[in-house]
Amino acid sequence: MTFPNIEHLDQVTPHVSFDRGFVVSRRPDHTVIDYVYTVPETFSSAMALECRGLKFDRDGRIIGRPFHKFFNLGERQRIEQIDWSAPHHVLDKLDGSMVHPVRLDGATVFMTRMGATGQAAAAQRHADPGLLDLADHLLAGGITPIFEFTAPDNRIVVAYERPALTLLAARAMVSGAYLPQAELVRLGARFGVAVVRAGPPLADAAAFVARARREAGIEGYVLAFEDGHRLKLKTDGYVLRHRALTGVRLEKTVLAWVAAGAVDDVVPILPEAAAARLLAYQATIETRAAAHAADIRAFAAEHRGLPRKDYAALAFRRFDKRLTKAAFEAYDGRDPRGVIGGLLTYAAGSEGRVEAVRDLFGMAWSVDDLALPEIEP
Incomplete structure (x- = not known):
């Protein structure tokens, strides 16, 4: 999967409009591009798929590139349409808030999709020195680390006993390329940061999906391909259906x-x-x-x-x-x-x-x- 190169805000704004669900939120020291509603045309281009919390500094330079928009398994691709022989991992899908740091006026600031929010501030308060060192290390190299913040008082559906920040992914800000899972594990060990659990590639995707949809007590899985392509798989499919x-x-x-x-x-x-x-x-x-x-x-x-x-x-x-x-x-x-x-x-x-x-x-x-x-x- 290829992603568009993004260096400056001006490369993105021609591809988004409010009537397609996007907002360009200009703040005094940064700008956020996100979508607030969807219509059939919302995600009709590679650039539009990137507009899920892009961050730019006051000069328009990119400072944060969290996940691109990816979809549920079956929403755009059925099981039989996917090349399961391509290198991939099965990641736990955590049920919290996605947060990522940016460098803003010389400081590391945590943000959610929409910017500096209460959840982002709470996550940053729980970030230990090792995690902050990892964040600064990657940001200095032009890479956005992406975490999930889970906590008893940040419950979506699944209950968690204690606050935690888990490294989910890391993306090159300009190219959009994702770091390999093995590199995330290496960084986690080096800085003492928890990394999302990754299972092996699927030998029988249909059987796994059938089992996963019957699981309880978790949100589901993310099927993460090494080329950056991702799919979500939620549990309780039969009940939900x-x-x-x-x-x-x-x-x-x-x-x-x-x-x-x-x-x-x-x-x-x-x-x-x-x-x-x-x-x-x-x-x-x-x-x-x-x-x-x-x-x-x-x-x-x-x-x-x-x-x-x-x-x-x-x-x-x-x-x-x-x-x-x-x-x-x-x-x-x-x-x-x-x-x-x-x-x-x-x-x-x-x-x-x-x-x-x-x-x-x-x-x-x-x-x-x-x-x-x-x-x-």
């Missing part, structure tokens, strides 16, 4: 998948026609939600100097009453997307609530015309 095929008949469940960001996990286990319809439904909602957020941010930027009372009067005239809370979030300097996402989450609680926001997000859902498998009780 059963739930998906039941839930896909109910719009409130489908909306809940969108609100929770779970569509990517559901799509590979749905029949093709239902999967395509789900992706289109997600794109409709996320496009409208992103447009609402953009309007609110622009409004807040225009009127931020007003007293709160005057701002409120204008906001109530300008926005649907369901969006006024988001408008006040923006006035207070917070991202209105959180409130808009909360509207979707609340609406997913019942079919009646879905109807109450249909006009706001423009969605429509039915699978009555699709031939779906019969679900056993």
Whole structure:
């Protein structure tokens, strides 16, 4: 697998746009390029696949290149479409937050996809001297080390007993090439840093996938090829499929998948026609939600100097009453997307609530015309 060379922000910005789900977040000392929603065209180029948390300094030079966007096994490639004879490893998929360090104004700063966040700061507090030395060693060589931060208070699904930072990968910032797994192990031993557990290549991929999907208590696996190609494999595939095929008949469940960001996990286990319809439904909602957020941010930027009372009067005239809370979030300097996402989450609680926001997000859902498998009780 080949990756595009990236040295400067200007090489990337022509390939991204908000209507395809990307944001270019310019901060005083750095810039982040990430995607905030997806439509079918979002990941249609090699450069777009890189826009998953790219970091650039104030002069536009690349300072951080975390994972490229990779997909669930079955989402874009089925088992039989993959060359399993190519060198690869089976890595544990940890259930935490991806973090990576950058050098910013002479200091090492940990970031998540979206930049300097609370999770990134918590991870850095748990970084021991050996890990910081490894980070500085790689950054000095133009390489981004990528870690998973797991902790009892950073739980996604799987519970962890103690905070930990585990080295997952390392990428050359300019070329995008991944360091070989053997080199990660060598670096881990040298600096005393935990490295993600890697199993041997698969002799029988279909049998492994069948077993893995039945496993419990872990998130799953990453199938990491030495050329950089990666695939995700989640556990509990049968249970999820059963739930998906039941839930896909109910719009409130489908909306809940969108609100929770779970569509990517559901799509590979749905029949093709239902999967395509789900992706289109997600794109409709996320496009409208992103447009609402953009309007609110622009409004807040225009009127931020007003007293709160005057701002409120204008906001109530300008926005649907369901969006006024988001408008006040923006006035207070917070991202209105959180409130808009909360509207979707609340609406997913019942079919009646879905109807109450249909006009706001423009969605429509039915699978009555699709031939779906019969679900056993």
